Amino acid sequence: MHYTLSTATKTSLASAPEVQDQILGSLEMLFGTPQNPSYLRTKDWADAEFDPNHAELAADAGGTGELAESEMNGVKADNLVRFRSQLEQVARRDYAGLAEFKSAPHLSDRVAAIVADKELAEDKRQADLKALFENYYPSLRDSTELYRQQCLHCHGVEGGGDGPTAGSVEHPFLDPRPRDYRLGKFKFTAVKDKARPRRQDLYRVLDQGVYGTAMPSFRRFSAAERWGLVDYVRMLAIRGEVEHDLVITFQDDEHLTAEAPLAAFQDVWTKWQAAKEKVVVFEGEVPAPTPAMLKRGDELFHDAKKGNCASCHGDMGLGDGPAAYKLDDQGHRVPAYTDDWGNPILPRNLVQGLYRGGRRPIDVYRRIYAGINGGPMPGIGESKDADGKLVLPPEDMWALVHYVRSLSERDEAVAGGPIHGMTPPGEGGGGGN
Amino acid sequence: MRILLTLLFLALLVLGVWTFMDAHNHAWWLPPNVSSYGGDIDRLFYLILWMVGFFFVLTEGLLVWCVFNFGRKRTTKADFTHGHHKLELVWTAVPGLLLLVITFTQMQTWAKVKFKSNFPDVKPTCEVWASQFDWRMRYPGEDGKFGTVDDIENPFEFVVPVNEPILFNLRSRDVIHSFFVPYLRLKQDAMPGMVIPVWFQVEKEGSYDLVCAELCGWGHYKMAGRLKVVSRAAYDAWLKKSKEEMNSNGSEDKS
Secondary structure, X not given: OOOOOXXXXXXXXXXXXXXXXXXXXXXXXXXXOOOOEOOOOOHHHHHOOOOOOOOOOOHHHOOOOOOOHHHHHHHHHHHHHHOHHHHHHHHHOOOOOOOOOOOOHHHHHHHHHHHHOOOOOHHHHHHHHHHHHHOOOOOXXXXXXXXXXXXXXXXXXXXXXOOHHHEOOOOEOOOOOOOOHHHOOOOOOOEOOOOOOOHHXXXXXXXXOOOOOOOOOOOOOOHHHHHHHHHHHHHHXXXXXXXXXXXXHHHHHOOOOOOHHHHHHHHXXXXXXXXXXXXXXXXXXXXXXXXXXXXXXXXXXHOOOOOOOHHHHOOOOOOOOHXXXXXXXXXXXXXXXXXXOOOEEOOOOOOOOOOOOOOOHHHHHHHHHHOOOOOOOOOOOOOEOOOOOXXXXXXXXXXHHHHHHHOOOOOXXXXXXXXXXXXXXXXXXXXXX | OXXXXXXXXXXXXXXXXXXXXXXXXXXXXXXXXXXXXXXXXXXXXXXXXXXXXXXXXXXXXXXXXXXXXXXXXXXXXXOOOOOOHHHHHHHHHHHHHHHHHHHHHHHHHHHHHHOHHHOOOOOOOEEEEEXXXXXXXXXXXXXXXXXXOOOEEEEOEEEEEOOOOEEEEEEEOOXXXXXXXXXXXXXXXXXXXXXXXXXXXXXXXXXXXXXXXXOXXXXXXXXEEEEEEEOHHHHHHHHHHHHHHXXXXXXXXXX
16 A cells, blocks of 8 residues: 555646656655655754654644643543553553554554563553553554544545545545545634634544534544544645645746755645634624524525525525526536535535534534635625625624524424324334344 | 264254353353343343254254264165154144244233333433434433424434433434344334334443444444443533533634
8 A cells, every 4th residue: 555646646747757756755755655654854843842743742842732631631531441451451460462453553563662671670661551551642653554444445545535435536436525635625624714624623523423424423433543533634634735736836837846845845734733723713602592583594594695595505495596506518407516626516405404514503603604615605704795894793693503503493392201203003113123 | 974974963063052152251142231121131032042052952963863873875775754744743833832932921021122102201312313324312402302403412422321211212314224232132223204212221331332233335334333321410411511512602612
């Protein structure tokens, strides 16, 4: 298994195979191989005692300091559960078979090294192993293995969304297609201005899944493993962006300097770090929906000068608005828009209540406020009219959010007692086997 | 050849019996039961297992004996027979009787677990939605109703209090799935378009595997969930925290 260049790169550089080799070589220098991925630590970073490979370490301890204390506590709590039997073994000083982790080869190596170290005092060995398990945070090498087992079959080796389960471009097997990370665009985030996602945004996707798509929740993995996957996915995205930038640089300058890859890498890295400044937060308490708000939301939803939602999402919110469709050469009704990945895209049917980016009011607020990066859904939270006033002041934003959410309400009361709302098919009922 | 075949069938008999006798040493056996009615189901399981085991040994033993006894090179002409009426009556009547025994012994348990008239008189805790390929538990919000905007949706984890009867509505979004928690001895198909009430009561806190037991598509193997059984206090705290998260204004995302 090895990283290759994207189809887009190969197409644009078809006449320059030596540049393709140069880019592939640079990417390997910057990001390693699928067997041993790691960021290149530039000289500046090494001087500043900064290592991008350690998201879990604080900035003054040589890491990027991207894991908050509460998040690290979650990691440790999960580790105690995940490594319970190993920690019991360590307490007994029984080290047989301790270093066998099928989805964490680097951890296996680290455990084996401590167990095999003859110079270590027994007390120290025990303490080191205990600390290793309790504070375990996966390296990129561990995460690449978990990625290979869990994610690759849809998202592909380079994160191009082209794994075997995704099908081919001509015959896609999944709808929607798996995310291609290499554009650095992720749809469901908490940030505005089409910023890169924060690590917490990617973590939330792993935690909650993207409901209504083939992306399930990955809660069955410990917090450490999920944060590790986030780190690895980010690396693949950065790698893809650098690749794309190098192609553009070559097309503009007609050659690639030796410094270009590093410059592109640092540029992309900075963009990813800037995301935390772009979080959409509502100052104040989320207002509870009232009938008056829902009525106001209804007006805004259909008002072409305000929300203008109905033009795509349809009068009833069924995702069948006139602007979402066009007629092709044969007169067939087809989706009017494609997303940034080139896939035809339809507006969400809001009546189904399947919110891919989360169903909390704040999630829907963020979708309306900042739009959906990579898709045609615009963000209108900061749009201003001719007089410089917000098109949707906060109270209108919430009216719209609550109206949109109310579209999916089912009228099914929870009655008391054992049976409700259905005719029992005979006393046995229920079916099943 | 006769000896070889005899030994082969004998080995099948011995291995078959040994597999069951030694299963608990290899984690091949059922996981421990934690539900209130799991014991009844286990008793039925063992009743049937002993019956089947007895006849397995009997018929397999007969087969071994026949191979050994009649497997010699034939020297005489074979007899022609129209069968044995009494013997046939016996091997029809005895299994028939045994089936009746099973029928009558299981009725109570089946009624307890599946009959709606025997369901505990409680409100449903949540809706469990099966879809390709994950489980989602939908708890009613403040209004106590399902399908309203204040519902709490929890992927993967089905959190319930211990030692209380739990009633839930099983639903499917797409195809047929099956809600299977081996620790509870509970399995129930989820049908698209149907609301199927299911109940259980867990008597031990802990985390138990929830899996899909009906082939539902390419991702069936990874359609896993977790039944998390906690104390009443912890459950209430979890529900309260989930409701707060539901009304978040996003400020926890500010760094």
